[in-house]
Amino acid sequence: MIELKHLRKEFEDTTPLKDVNLTINDGDVIAVIGPSGTGKSTLLRCINLLEEPTSGEIIVNGEVINSKDCDINEVRKKMGMVFQSFNLFGHLTVIENIMNPQITLLGKGRQESYDKAMDLLHKVGLASKALNYPDELSGGQQQRIAIARTLAMDPDIILFDEPTSALDPSMIGEVQSVIGMLAKTGRTMVIVTHEMDFARKISNRVLFLDEGGIYEDGSPKQIFEHPQKPKTQTFINRLSSLEYAMNYEDFDIEQVAEDLQSYAEKHLIESERTSKVQLAVEGIVMNNLLEMDIEPKIIVRIVYSEKKDLLTLTILYSGQHWDINSSSNILFLSLLKEPTTEVMDERLEIPEDGCNNKIVINFKWQEVE
Amino acid sequence: MKKLLVILLALATVLASFACCFAAVSSVEKIDELDGKKIAVQTAVAYEDAVKDRIPKATWDYYTTPNDMILALESNKIDAYLIEEVGFAAQHYSHKELRRLDEAAGSIGFAITIGKGDNQNRLLLEVNKFIEESKASGLSKQMYDYWVTNWNPEECFYAIPDYDPKAEELRVAVEGAYEPFSFEVDGSLTGFDVEFVCRFCKEYGYRPVFEPIPFDQISPATENGKYNFGMNIVATDERTESSVLSEDYYSCDIVFVVEDVYDDGIGLLEKIGISFDKTFIKENRWKMFVEGTGVTILITLASLLFGTLLGFLVYLVCRHGNKFLNGVAGFFNWLIEGMPTVVLLMILFYVIFGSSKLSGTWISIIGFTLIFACCMFDMLCVGCGAISKGQIEASRALGYTDRESFFKIILPQAARHFLPIYKNDMVSLIKETSIVGYIAVRDLTKISDFVRSRTYEAFFALIATAIIYFVVEGVLSFVISRIQIKIDPKRRSKDKILDGIEQWD
Numbered sequence: 032m033i034e035l036k037h038l039r040k041e042f043e044d045t046t047p048l049k050d051v052n053l054t055i056n057d058g059d060v061i062a063v064i065g066p067s068g069t070g071k072s073t074l075l076r077c078i079n080l081l082e083e084p085t086s087g088e089i090i091v092n093g094e095v096i097n098s099k100d101c102d103i104n105e106v107r108k109k110m111g112m113v114f115q116s117f118n119l120f121g122h123l124t125v126i127e128n129i130m131n132p133q134i135t136l137l138g139k140g141r142q143e144s145y146d147k148a149m150d151l152l153h154k155v156g157l158a159s160k161a162l163n164y165p166d167e168l169s170g171g172q173q174q175r176i177a178i179a180r181t182l183a184m185d186p187d188i189i190l191f192d193e194p195t196s197a198l199d200p201s202m203i204g205e206v207q208s209v210i211g212m213l214a215k216t217g218r219t220m221v222i223v224t225h226e227m228d229f230a231r232k233i234s235n236r237v238l239f240l241d242e243g244g245i246y247e248d249g250s251p252k253q254i255f256e257h258p259q260k261p262k263t264q265t266f267i268n269r270l271s272s273l274e275y276a277m278n279y280e281d282f283d284i285e286q287v288a289e290d291l292q293s294y295a296e297k298h299l300i301e302s303e304r305t306s307k308v309q310l311a312v313e314g315i316v317m318n319n320l321l322e323m324d325i326e327p328k329i330i331v332r333i334v335y336s337e338k339k340d341l342l343t344l345t346i347l348y349s350g351q352h353w354d355i356n357s358s359s360n361i362l363f364l365s366l367l368k369e370p371t372t373e374v375m376d377e378r379l380e381i382p383e384d385g386c387n388n389k390i391v392i393n394f395k396w397q398e399v400e
Numbered sequence: 401m402k403k404l405l406v407i408l409l410a411l412a413t414v415l416a417s418f419a420c421c422f423a424a425v426s427s428v429e430k431i432d433e434l435d436g437k438k439i440a441v442q443t444a445v446a447y448e449d450a451v452k453d454r455i456p457k458a459t460w461d462y463y464t465t466p467n468d469m470i471l472a473l474e475s476n477k478i479d480a481y482l483i484e485e486v487g488f489a490a491q492h493y494s495h496k497e498l499r500r501l502d503e504a505a506g507s508i509g510f511a512i513t514i515g516k517g518d519n520q521n522r523l524l525l526e527v528n529k530f531i532e533e534s535k536a537s538g539l540s541k542q543m544y545d546y547w548v549t550n551w552n553p554e555e556c557f558y559a560i561p562d563y564d565p566k567a568e569e570l571r572v573a574v575e576g577a578y579e580p581f582s583f584e585v586d587g588s589l590t591g592f593d594v595e596f597v598c599r600f601c602k603e604y605g606y607r608p609v610f611e612p613i614p615f616d617q618i619s620p621a622t623e624n625g626k627y628n629f630g631m632n633i634v635a636t637d638e639r640t641e642s643s644v645l646s647e648d649y650y651s652c653d654i655v656f657v658v659e660d661v662y663d664d665g666i667g668l669l670e671k672i673g674i675s676f677d678k679t680f681i682k683e684n685r686w687k688m689f690v691e692g693t694g695v696t697i698l699i700t701l702a703s704l705l706f707g708t709l710l711g712f713l714v715y716l717v718c719r720h721g722n723k724f725l726n727g728v729a730g731f732f733n734w735l736i737e738g739m740p741t742v743v744l745l746m747i748l749f750y751v752i753f754g755s756s757k758l759s760g761t762w763i764s765i766i767g768f769t770l771i772f773a774c775c776m777f778d779m780l781c782v783g784c785g786a787i788s789k790g791q792i793e794a795s796r797a798l799g800y801t802d803r804e805s806f807f808k809i810i811l812p813q814a815a816r817h818f819l820p821i822y823k824n825d826m827v828s829l830i831k832e833t834s835i836v837g838y839i840a841v842r843d844l845t846k847i848s849d850f851v852r853s854r855t856y857e858a859f860f861a862l863i864a865t866a867i868i869y870f871v872v873e874g875v876l877s878f879v880i881s882r883i884q885i886k887i888d889p890k891r892r893s894k895d896k897i898l899d900g901i902e903q904w905d
Contacts (some may be wrong), residue, residue: 081793108799118794122813122889124897132798135808141900162894177794184798 032057033078033188033219037102038087040073047073050244051087055221057187060214061225062230062251065240066266071223074240075190077104078221079110091188095170108136111181115193117173119165119180125152126161129180137184144183151179155209175209182213191222195229207233231255239263272334276384284317291333298335300342302333304394307331307366308344311392314363315346315355330384342394347386352378355390371395405618428480428658431503434458439656440469440481444616446636447482447654448508464614465577467853470495473659484508485653486548490579493553494856499660509648511635513618516572516625519646523570523628527646530600539599544650547580547592557585558595563607572597573627576612577853581632584850586683587691593631611760611840612850615748619643626754679860685851692847693868695761699833699843700872703768704826710769711776715844718777719784719806733774741771742835749839760841768829775825783818784810815887823880827873834869844868 033055040048047070055061063071069350076082078089080096080103089097096106100325105311119128122248133139133356139147152158155175157168165173174194181189194210195203207229214233224230230237231249237254239247239262247254247263258264273290289307312331320329355376358364373393383389428434435455441448443462461478463469469481470491478502483491488500514524534540547556573595574582582591601608615620615632618850622630623643635645666674681685718729736744745767753763787810796804837846848865852858885891 041422079797081797104799104801107797110797112794112797114790114794114797116788116790118788118790120794120809120813121789122809122816131808132800135804136799142902145898145901164890164898180798 032090032092034088034090035078036088036090037047038074038077038089039085040070040077040082041085046243048077048084051244053238053245053248055219057219058217059236060220060234061222061236061238062234063221063238063240064225064230064254064266065238065246069240070243071240072192075112075192075221075223078188078190079107079112081112108184109187111186111189113174113181113189113191113194115176115196115340117165117177117197118171119173119177121165124162124164125157125176127167128165128176129183132180133183147159147183148179151182152176154212155179156205169202170198171205174198174202174206178206178209178213186218188219188221191220191224193223193225195224195226203229227255239266241266272332274333275331276328284313286330287312287331294333294335298337300335301396304342304396307372307394308342309361310366312346314358314360314366315390320348320353328385330386341394344390344392345392346390347384348388349382349386350388352388367392414634428656429501429506431455431501431656434480434656437479440472440478442466442469442483442615444619446634447484447505447508449636450508450654451482464616465575465849465853466491467577467849467856470498470661471858472767473498475658480658481654482654482656486580487578488655488657489548489551490553491657491856493551497660497662498657500655500657502803504653504655507619507651507653508634509651511633511648512646513622513633513639514627514644514646515622515629515630517628519568519628524644524646526604527600527629529828530603531647531649534599540650543592543595547595549651551580553579556580556590558590558593558598560588560590560598560608560610561602563601564605565607567601567605567607570597570601570606570608570629571627572608572610572629572631573613573618573622574610574631575615576610577850578615578632579853582612583854584688592650597629597631597878612842612846613840614838617838620748624750624754626750633674675855675857676860678855678857679851679864685854688847688851689844689864689868692842692844693872695836695842696830696844696869697872699761699768699836699841700766700826700830700876702765703772703829703833706765706769707772707829708776710773711780712775714773715780723834730778732770733777736770736774741767741832742838744771745836745839759840760836763839764833764836764841764843768833771832772825773830775829776822779818779821779825780814782821783814786817812887812889816889819880819884819887823877823884826876826880830869830873830876837871 033053035051035053038048038051038053040046044081045068047068063074072083077084078091080089085098088095091106091110094101094106098170119125120131123131126145126148129151130141133144133147134141137144138367139204145177149158149161152161155178157172157175157179160168160172160176163293165176168176178194191210195206198206202269203226207226208353210220210222211233222230222234232251234251237249237251238245238253239258239260241262247258247260249259251257254263255267258267273287274296275287291305294300316329316331328344328349332345332347334343334345335341336343352377355367355374356364366372371394373395377389379387379389428437431451431454436457437455437459438461439448439455439458439503440461440463443464448460449466461472463472463481466483469478469483470477473481474497482505485500485504488498492498493501507544512527514520514527531540534543574589574591576582576584576589578591580591581593582589584590589612594610597608597610601726611627618627618630619633619639622628631637633645635648636797639645678685680689718726739747745764748767749760749763753766791809791813792805795809796802800809833843834845836843837849844865848861851861855861
């Protein structure tokens, strides 16, 4: 069991963790999520004292590990860590990377540690690479070996610091499946990650970090489907879609363009389609709706469906209905007529989110002929 | 093919330069004709004071040994040089092409500087008395005739007699490469100065210890107490004020020397043969080269070893970034690396260990140990700094202690970065040791000076010296390269990696 009491960590210019209180039970698989810069990694690195907390207590199995009497090296032997950048020892072969810590730290014999290492290499599917050097392997392979190295120490607790962030998308899967396998073995695991699907699948508890501490703590279902607090909600929603709800005057087209750009990059949407969406938003919201002399509410939502390869722009607004074909923007009108664009423009009988008008435009991938 | 061309080219250059040594003729007859010319004089003898008024437009070049002045004259770097008649007599024996101007430039008395110390006054009284007596008894005249008037480098020799080991030690600074006053035959020091001091010691019950140091060092080193006697000092007004000088123990004229025509009828090849014989065979001079090489290797290896250890220790202490320790280490690093090596050595020899009896060889080892420790420290800083922080974190997170992490993870990786630099620094160290002659160490370079001062020829001594340095550097570099390969983790065989494992799949 790990307990954090009033944990505070200050750096010279920031204080990522102000007052963290947390109890991690044995066998918990905890995913730590949150916007960048909220101290997720710092929290993890405090648990094995790679970062010395400014104040507060860290108690592992009843022992205060950040007190002077505690031999931190003994604690660390039972607490593995997997890093974002793998950190395999460059001068040692794969097999030695897994063997040497066992020999040096656990006092095992060479044969015994070799057998254990080979067993683990088989488990992570890399037995054939035993005599290779780390720099001869792909990122995904290196990370699997780093996990095997950690496992060779038979740790009770494993800390994962963004284990897939430095990997090509094609390699994320192999590493995630190894971690998934581990999660079923009953070890306590704390995983800092940006992969939400992975976090949801693997964990039994999710911590959302913000405002210098644990902002929301709950089951994966709660955090991902029914987040209780506003920042969690915004964070979770932003991940799957872009949504803006505001008054006409506040509408910031620059912000939309910027968000759209990063959203497109994340979901690998080609830039042609992204600029079409932007043109549509400008055409509808900026040139037409904003010119109407009313003060209603407007909601812009952009969603990308990977399965259908469909980028959908939904605009909801209240007040009088406006026919999009009456737009004066020629570029916008020609966009609507393109074969890859599907347009729905309707008045709603039952208002949705307080709006009674709805425009839906689907952008399909343009086939090359 | 390319290599062969390079070798041929090098050989041609060498032969051409060898031939060049036998050229240039001067028609100067009178001292006044030398006005406006370039004239050489030995550093610290102050002979030029005697003639400066007569030839005010002459420019003066200062050389460390008389031998260098001959070489400078023969390679036309200077038009004439000024030397005491005695020295010229010795030089003329081997260099018939040299000619002195008939008119003497002046007459100079030579004295002994008496070093600082409790015994300074007593020594001064005793030596003055001895000088007076030997002038009266005719001993002075007799010695002068033997060493100067009838000078014959093949025969003139004075063997240093045995002394009572319990007798008070008298440390004597001599030039060591200065015929006929102090020079080496078969590795033992002899000459006018040597005989004079030995006779004095016999008479007054001292035990002389001679140390050859560069001429310009004799006066300052004796004055600050490093030596009791400094030989062959010209008493200028300035010197009489700052140091304690004996009466003149001999005096002679100083003369200008120019180059003249002289054909000995010996062919070039034959000349080469003769000078080879002079440089290596005669008086077993090759043994001196062997001895000098040994000293150079000793200083190099000892400094390498101690310097590596010291640099390593300092790095270990400073590794954790303690501000105070780093400040101290940084200061010494800055001090030692910022100083020319020769200055550092002289400070160690004359100032810090000025009154200790530590030999020059040990002081060189101390000096180069400090210098190499600084290199080692820098190498470790750069090498270990190049290892990513992740490597340290990963090892610490596994439970490695700080020490285990450093020795098992960081250092083996850093070694791959800094060993090539280590090799370079080692080669520069070997080359830099060539200056230890400044503090009375008979290393390879100093030996070649000694030999050149006897043969009055530069060619073979210098070439041989260069070749020996190349060989030593080559061998040491090779050893380091082997180590480099040996400790390169990536060059290990499968058996080595899986050492101690019976079954593998």
